[in-house]
């Protein structure tokens with residue numbers, strides 16, 4: 001039996017509550033994870049996590065060490081550097097899960113690696129391709145795992161599609177549509193303070209999920225991006241690209257249209273609206289793949305104790321269910337994704353020499369199931385290209401690979417005239 005891996009979650013917000021902390025609690029219950037700490041900017045989110053009914057009922061005997069200690073500090077006092085001290089106190093090769101706002105990922109991931117720890121980072125790893133490559137090199141030199149938490153990869157339907165595409169069953173991908181429209185109520189959250197036109201947009205925030213999934217299924221790389229955005233005021237009056245329509249061209253000439261926004265009605269029965277439809281060239285006929293990812297066939301109508309009386313529950317992403325023990329256990333691809341990444345860290349710790357550890361990292365890169373800085377750095381290029389396009393009226397932005405991948409505007413001379 002391997003040693004339990006001590007785990008710190010940096011960031012105590014929505015994704016930590018909804019998916020990361022309950023997954024890590026389950027891994028602790030199973031004996032994979034040892035002590036769990038959570039660090040946040042201030043005590044308020046840590047108090048909310050500790051008292052969250054979903055976590056208390058799911059894991060009644062478990063708790064986390066809070067940095068800062070929400071029981072003793074002024075809940076609003078910020079401790080922006082405290083997580084670095086926490087990293088310094090951990091045994092080497094512990095698990096650090098980064099669940100901070102996007103723009104803080106780069107420095108926090110480097111802090112964790114330089115302190116000698118493995119990293120699981122929520123998407124996006126970083127905002128620039130060069131930063132992803134720097135992280136890849138740093139982790140490889142130290143024999144440390146970096147896994148990016150693209151949980152749609154762990155949805156069985158994605159794995160089945162990948163297997164069938166690789167077996168040539170669909171044919172060649174030619175054209176597709178994907179959409180992920182987040183709920184309208186997000187407009188009233190902290191999003192309005194940072195997701196403004198000059199910093200981000202709906203494409204940058206959510207399009208990566210389906211772009212990564214199409215790359216995961218087909219193995220193709222994106223080579224051109226354009227994004228049309230509609231700028232409208234958030235409730236606080238700041239302007240954001242609340243609606244985006246992106247087009248991604250792939251190395252084989254195929255095209256994917258991706259629509260994103262903050263618009264799924266609050267009164268609607270699901271958590272969001274999402275799915276994709278892809279078409280393929282076969283030899284004698286067309287191939288086709290359609291996934292309805294928000295409505296998965298489950299309808300619940302309640303009479304009490306629910307925000308919405310009618311619900312279309314997604315049973316596949318993340319649910320806590322009875323299992324014949326204390327509390328509830330997490331099921332779904334949200335849990336499996338965290339479990340896979342933490343298990344990869346444990347496996348890397350079982351290897352005793354740096355070359356053995358590096359062989360494990362190389363295998364993770366090559367298998368391509370878990371997103372690593374190396375096998376998913378196209379996501380950072382799409383992000384760079386998307387921002388360049390949306391802030392320039394939707395112009396075409398080319399992604400160039402090779403020794404030093406980069407993005408640039410498409411030249412007038414490159415358009416094919418018929």
Ligand SMILES: NC(=O)c1ccc[n+]([C@@H]2O[C@H](COP(=O)([O-])OP(=O)(O)OC[C@H]3O[C@@H](n4cnc5c(N)ncnc54)[C@H](O)[C@@H]3O)[C@@H](O)[C@H]2O)c1
Nearest residue numbers: 011012013014015039040041042045080099100101102122
């Ligand atoms: N589907 C997905 O994969 C998915 C979904 C939601 C969010 N995310 C990603 O998760 C990340 C966090 O999103 P969220 O919605 O949980 O954000 P959030 O705003 O709810 O939480 C952010 C947390 O970071 C903490 N924080 C900020 N600065 C800190 C510092 N210096 N030290 C320690 N903690 C600090 C805050 O206290 C807060 O608890 C983002 O990168 C987002 O893109 C991914």
